[in-house]
Every structure is written in structure tokens, then in C-alpha cells.
Amino acid sequence: MTKTLRSRSHGHFQGTWILLLSLFLVPLAYASGGGNADHFANLFLWIAVLLIMAKISSLVEKIGQPAVLGELVLGVILGNLALVGIGVFDPIKADGIILFLAELGVVVLLFQIGLESHIEEMKKVGVRAFMVAIVGVVVPFGLGYVAGMWLMPGMDTNSYLFLGATLTATSVGITGRVFRDLNKLQTREAQIVLGAAVIDDVMGLIILAVVSAIVTTGVVSTGDISLITTKAILFLVGALFLGQLLAPYIGQFFSRIHTGVGMKFTIAISFCLIFAYLAHFVGLAPIVGAFAAGLMLKPVYFSRFDEPQIQVPIERAIEKADEHTKCEVKRVLDKHTEHHIDRLIEPLGHFLVPLFFVVTGMQVNLETLFDPKILGIALVITAVAFIGKLVAGIVAGPVNKYIVGWGMAPRGEVGLIFAMIGKQLGVISEELFSVVIIMVILTTLLTPPILNYLLRREDKRANQKA
Amino acid sequence: MTKTLRSRSHGHFQGTWILLLSLFLVPLAYASGGGNADHFANLFLWIAVLLIMAKISSLVEKIGQPAVLGELVLGVILGNLALVGIGVFDPIKADGIILFLAELGVVVLLFQIGLESHIEEMKKVGVRAFMVAIVGVVVPFGLGYVAGMWLMPGMDTNSYLFLGATLTATSVGITGRVFRDLNKLQTREAQIVLGAAVIDDVMGLIILAVVSAIVTTGVVSTGDISLITTKAILFLVGALFLGQLLAPYIGQFFSRIHTGVGMKFTIAISFCLIFAYLAHFVGLAPIVGAFAAGLMLKPVYFSRFDEPQIQVPIERAIEKADEHTKCEVKRVLDKHTEHHIDRLIEPLGHFLVPLFFVVTGMQVNLETLFDPKILGIALVITAVAFIGKLVAGIVAGPVNKYIVGWGMAPRGEVGLIFAMIGKQLGVISEELFSVVIIMVILTTLLTPPILNYLLRREDKRANQKA
DSSP states (O other): OHHHHHHHHTHHHHHHHHHHHHHHHHHHHHHOOSSHHHHHHHHHHHHHHHHHHHHHHGGGGGGTOOHHHHHHHHHHHHHTGGGGTOOTTHHHHHOHHHHHHHHHHHHHHHHHHHHHSOHHHHHHTHHHHHHHHHHHHHHHHHHHHHHHHHHSTTSOHHHHHHHHHHHHOOOHHHHHHHHHHTTOTTSHHHHHHHHHHHHHHHHHHHHHHHHHHHHHHSSOOHHHHHHHHHHHHHHHHIIIIIHHHHHHHHHHHHHTTOOSHHHHHHHHHHHHHHHHHHHHHTTSOHHHHHHHHHHHOOGGGGTTSOOOTTHHHHHHHTTTSOHHHHHHHHHHHHHHHHTHHHHHHHHHHHHHHHHHHHHHHHTOOGGGGGOHHHHHHHHHHHHHHHHHHHHHHHTTOSSOHHHHHHHTOOOHHHHHHHHHHHHHTTOSOHHHHHHHHHHHHHHHHHHHHHHHHHHHHHHHHHHHHO | OHHHHHHHHTHHHHHHHHHHHHHHHHHHHHHOOSSHHHHHHHHHHHHHHHHHHHHHHGGGGGGTOOHHHHHHHHHHHHHHGGGGTOOTTHHHHHOHHHHHHHHHHHHHHHHHHHHHSOHHHHHHTHHHHHHHHHHHHHHHHHHHHHHHHHHSTTSOHHHHHHHHHHHHOOOHHHHHHHHHHTTOTTSHHHHHHHHHHHHHHHHHHHHHHHHHHHHHHSSOOHHHHHHHHHHHHHHHHIIIIIHHHHHHHHHHHHHTTOOSHHHHHHHHHHHHHHHHHHHHHTTSOHHHHHHHHHHHOOGGGGTTSOOOTTHHHHHHHTTTSOHHHHHHHHHHHHHHHHTHHHHHHHHHHHHHHHHHHHHHHHTOOGGGGGOHHHHHHHHHHHHHHHHHHHHHHHTTOSSOHHHHHHHTOOOHHHHHHHHHHHHHTTOSOHHHHHHHHHHHHHHHHHHHHHHHHHHHHHHHHHHHHO
């Protein structure tokens, strides 16, 4: 508490510093250009600037908000400075290397969330997660279809179909990050949302295939649909069961080559990347693969590898201590060893994850908010989007249904992908596209503070009961 | 020792596994293409494949070689499989994102080497390093000029000038990695080589400017040369002195926003990236900036940040222990805290550094070795390249002169950049370019095993004396 107060008194001072820092760094990044070496060196500076700014934006924590909100808002600001004539950040938005690092960032984030989740806990909430996913697909789809017909009459039926499909998406990245920022990943609510989001991704894949088939050929080929479904389910089953079966042997095999920290890290990150690739290969989002990879990697598979570097020196230091101390220290060291993979991946997360959220924020085009008619329609569609997922929360069982419902709400990049495909197929008009984008922006930006409020209220209640 | 023997008995088994693994992974990476999402997903797989293969190549350690040699040779093999009809690895060589990650890798490596070096130790060997750098520039330049005239008579004088200039380069990445692999960074020899390589980079910059001016305008503008020199020296002085002055305040300022591990990591990596950028900005190699950044960051600047996560639980666990145990544990924990930044950067190194060396190996085109006449000339030039740097070792003072001399030998990418500029200016012919490339390949690939041999022999001697 004292920390918060002390920090607040420095608020003005910090604001000035941020400005000075930006004034100093931005012209530097702007100064050179052309050539691979120049491009790479500029990116070094840009990455440093974005990372520092992202960390400064974590000041939102002082007003009780999750850090991810700060990064998203920072991104929205940087990405729209061109509206007031500052175009210096625009090249970053479209830079292939930055976009890759951002994508790698969300893959690493879901891998971390997978590592911190327990597959047994996930299984316990499996049925509930499945129900939440089903309702969270059916209700937004139906509501979106009807709301589309009501608000924008006279369009092709396929357009309403696609609008409905767009509303079914769930972007687990945002919610997962909020749960993680607030240290709530282990709650039943978080586990249900994570499970439902994975199932949602599979269902979204099927819906996209069905809707696309209706639009392009007018008929739905059951063969195609069942092939897509089979591939996705086979991947998930294969990843979770075969992966768990094989992972110990992979650990065993590589420990024969080397048992150092580097090997442990390499196996973990390669596991993550290969499953991200495989998920994309069967048509799922790479983050679903990364999450599955994190779920199936357990510390026990790495038992043949070297312990964290502190283990041996500490054990040597307590050799002459009493039994009680030895026992206590052993408990701490065991816990430290158990989470060693998480800690090895963490720095990579610190490097890449903020880039994802800042870049995601940068993709938001505030100009779409300027047309009052579109904005009005979009606000209703956004309300429909929230209601659809809140209804899904009702079937989540004996947990805080609001947390589950709001947790499912952000559409993020998944909703955008749906809209983009619809635009390519010619069923989503410019106007409808703007509506969808505003809906995605609002569900993405409003969820962190609301979820934050709900989680803290839940904490308070639990404290009052105890 | 038992570990080595046990692993050797598994050698055949491992070979089969590597083959199976490659057979399984490569077609997967080959299967898809087109589109940003496909490209990114493919890169996930490629990075995983390269990292796993790089770790498997660390089997060279079992025959007493540094891991970097395995990575380089792996790269040479992968990059030249096209010669036997396997072109599957060729897209990686030219992929902008992979090249960026590789460049970021060598920047992170030099930052790590900087973190592990002590500025006081560097200052102690400063004069020696300066002499080694001077001799290591003058002698190879003169020898290269003369050898060029002797072996390839009738060319333009400027061509001999450029050949000489190419031979002055020192690629500190290779040598630094060998010293690091063998845990020899703290030796006086390593410190002299690192210092000399930094000075060499400044002198190389001046030489390149002079030689380019002679080639393009026929005259050398003293104004230009002194501007370049001043910029480079100002940067180094500024980085080392001003950086040391400012770093504590930067740590202090950011600790007001957040004192977590993420902030600590962000400051460290941003420092590294900004100095890499600034070095490039003044015309030096980015790695020189990264090295300087590592040198100036000291754990004490981070004293306001949270301790490593194990500190508090361990301290709590030993509360009731005797004074001796407490004192011993405190010593271990202090050492752990002191190296906390190194350990935070380490996973990023495990992710990126192998990519640099594998990709460097991939750039080697073995076809250049097929012309016997060029190969003959190249072998003599390579010998000259080695001799030139070995002579530099003589002035290194009371240390193992061979280690210093061989440590300066690899030309790596620095030599290639010189040659490429010469080619663009039209003074380096196709033939001369091939000669230079072979020289770069040989000085780069032969140095790790030779240095490895010398360092181990030195160890043996020291043991016999003791």
C-alpha cells in the first residue's frame, strides 16, 4: 500500500520522464533507413523502445488494472498517432519481423499458460468447459444473425451468417493474460475459460468451413466438414495423449546428449513451436498447439537433467544444519526445481509477449469510430457479443458465472480473421467490416478492466467469508 | 568421465534417431507455403528443427570440441545439401526473419560476454590489447598486400589494398563463443582478445573509410576520416564512461515503476539493443555496442529490484538454523543474486545464439572450393591471414601468445562485409571474392578446434605445475 502511495506521488515526475525519453528515442529510430543492416539495427532500437514503453505502461497496475490493458492502450495510442500527424510508429505496424515476434509472443504466452495449468484440473472442468463452449457458440451465432437482420436489413443472408460466425470467436490470449497478471490461472473459472476457448477454436474452425462452403458453393459437403473436424480432434487427442506418452522418452533421449539448462530449454521451446506448427497444419490456431504443448510438459520428464544452478551450492551450504532446516530448504528447492521450465521460458515471455499486445493495440484503427451510424450499429452488435458469451457463463456450474462469461468475451484476432475471410469472399461489406472491427476492439479493450473488477470483488468476498 | 563413456556407447543409437527425427520433421516444414500465417507457422517449425539439430550437434563436445564448432559444421552441411540435390534448407538461408533472429543472436551473445567480463580486468590489459590490435591490423594488411601482388599479379593496386584491408578484420563472435564454451572468459588471454577485437573494429572502420575513399575519389579527405574516427571513439568513450555514470539512475528510475523480474530483464535487454543500435549508428558493428552495454551493466545498479524468487523462501527456511549455515547460505544466495541478470538473459541466448552460428555456417558455399587454382591461392592467403594475427599475439605480453594470436584469427562476417563492399566498388573481382570467402571460411572453421587444443594444453600445464 505504501508502495502505491509513494509511486503516485511520483506520477507527475514520471510523466515528464516518459515524454523526455520518447523525445530522445524516437528521432533516433527515425534517423536511418535502407539496407538489411540498417533495417535490423533500427529494429533493435524499435524493440527496445516498445519494451521500455510497455513497461512504463504497466503503471496502470498502480490504479489496479492488469498490465495487459496498459500495453493494449499504449498500442492503440502509438498506432493512431498518425491521426494527429505523427507517423513515426506506422512502419512498425506492417514490419514483417515485428509481426513475427508478436505472433511468437502470443505462442510463448499460451505455452506459459499451459505450463502453469494442470491437465487434471482441466479434465475435472472438462464437461463444464464443453457446455460453455457450445452455448458460447450457439447463442452469439443466433443473436448475431437476428441482430444483423434487424439492424442492417436488405443484405444477403450469407452476410448475416458470417456476422453470426464472427461473434462465436473467443480470443484466449487477452483473458489468459488477465488471469495470469492477477495470479488467478489456478481458479476453476480460469480453467473453464481456457478449456472452453480451446474447444471453441475447434468449433470455430468447423463453423468457418461450413459458412465458407455455403457462401462459395451453396451446399455443405459433409465429407469436407468431417475431414476438418476429424483432423482437429485427432490433433488435440494426439497432442494430449500421445504427447504425454512420448514426452518422457524425448526427455530421456536428449538427456543422453546433454543434461544442461540449454538442452532443457531447447526441448521445451521446440516442443512449443512444433505443436504450434502442427495446430496450424490441421487448421487450428498455433496458440492452441502451444497451449497443449505447455499442458503436457511436466517437470518429471526432465528429471534426468541438471537441477537449477542454485540446488547443489545450497545443499552443500546446509550440510551441517539441523534436520528441520534441511527439510524446510529441501521443500523450497523441490518447488524451485518443479517450476524450473516456467522460469526458463519466462525471460522469452518478457521479451516477446509485450510486443504482441502493443502490436495488437496498434492494429486498432480509431478512424472507424468516426461514422456515427456505423458506430451506433456497432455498439448494439457489441452488446449482443457480450450478452452471447455471458449466457454461456450461466452453464459453467458452481463457479462465478460472470467471470466465466466475461472471460469468454474478447474476440481479439480470431474475430478479425473471420471478418477478413468474409470480406475476401465478398459477403462482408466495408460497412459491416467496420462494425465487426469496432465490436472486436470493444470486446478486447473492455474485458480486461471488467474481468479485473470481478476477480477482485470475488477475492474480497472470499476474504469476508474467511 | 563415466558420462562420456556411457554416451559414446549410445552413439549408434543416437545416429539412427537423428536420421528418423530429420526424416519426420523436414517434410513437415516443407509441406505448406504462402501467406503470412503459413510463413510464420513454418518458421516456428524451422526454428525448432534448427535448435534441436544444433543441440544434437553439441555431441562434438564428447570428442572434446567446443559446441560452436558443431553448430558451424551443421550449418555448412545444411547449407550445402543442395549440392547433393536436397534443397529443402535453402529458403532458410535467405529468410529475412531467420537472418534477423541470427543477428539478434550474436548481439545477445556479445552482451552476455560483456556481462561476464569485468571492466577493471579489461582496463588492466588495455595497453596490451591496443598493441595486439595495432599489430593485428598492420601486419595482416602489409602481408595481404604483398601476397596479393605476388599471387595475382597485374591487378589494380586498389584490389591489393582491399585484400589487405579484408585481412585486418577480427570476428570476435567465434572466439568469444569458444572461450565461453570452455569457461575461459575470465583469463587474461580472453580479455586481451576481446579488448583488441573492439579496438580492431574501430580501426577497421577507419581503414574501410580510407580505402573506400582512395578507390572512389583517389584522395583521402582527412576531414571525413577524422569525423568517422571521432564518432567511433566518442561512442566508445561515451558508452563506457557516460553509461557507467547513468546506468545507476536508470535502474533507480525504473525501479519506481516496477521492481519485478520483468522490469529488470527489460532494462537489461533494452540497454543491449539501444547500444547495439548506437554502435551501428556511428558506423561500428552492433555487437561492439552490445559488448559495451554488457560491460557497463553491473548487478549493483539493480539493487532496488526484487531478489531472485528463491531468495526469500530460502531465507525463511533457514531462520532457525545455526550461524554457520546461515552464513554459508547467504554467501551462495549473494552470488546467485549477483549473476541474476546473466541468468535472465541466458534463455534468450539459448534461443538465438545457435541460430546465428548455424546460419553463419549455412552461408558457406562449398562450391567455391572446387576450382583448384583459386583454392591454391586461397590457401596461401589463409596462411598469411593466420600468420598476420599470430604475429599480433607476440606483443600480448606475459600470457600464452598462441592463444591470443589464434583468438584474433577468425574473420567471420566482418571480413565478408569488407569483401562485399570491395565487390560493390568494383575492385574485388569474382575470383578475388572467392579467395576471400575461402579465407574467411577456413579462418572461421579452423580456429575453434585449434583454440580448443591450445586452451586445454594450457590447462594441463597449469595442473602439472600445481
